[in-house]
Amino acid sequence: MESLNLIHDSELLQAQAYVWNHIFNFINFMSLKCAIQLGIPDIIKKHGKSMTLDELVTALPIHPTKTQCVYRLMRILTHSDFFALQNHSQNDREEGYIPTNASQLLLKDNSLSVTPFLLVMLDPILTTPWYYMST
Secondary structure, three states, rough: HHHHHHHHHHHHHHHHHHHHHHOOOHHHHHHHHHHHHHOHHHHHHHOOEEEHHHHHHOOOOOHHHHHHHHHHHHHHHHHHOOOEEEEOOOOOEEEEEOOOOHHHHHOOOOOOOOOHHHHHHHHHHHHHHHOOOOO
């Protein structure tokens, strides 16, 4: 009987993780929208090599006190495979951000860029009606 409870508990825990992932999924696409609005994909590509967090914050049109916010944003984007981390230099333990194949589709000068579509799909004009779906 105890083994049945363990299986049930394990399945319940997996189900709970599944639900939580769906609840917080909006964070992924809003983070991507933020990165596009700030021009992060283009800034990192233009840098031409791995870009440290400090270098990125300096290049962004934001106040330097927002470094922690950019760090959290880049963690989400790295976890989502829009950017990757690599050692910034051979002698340095500091990591830098590099583009991935997915981030290539976010560049303004890429003819296959999906950024206009993403920005339209996340515009309040299109997202607000979803808040009233039950009515």
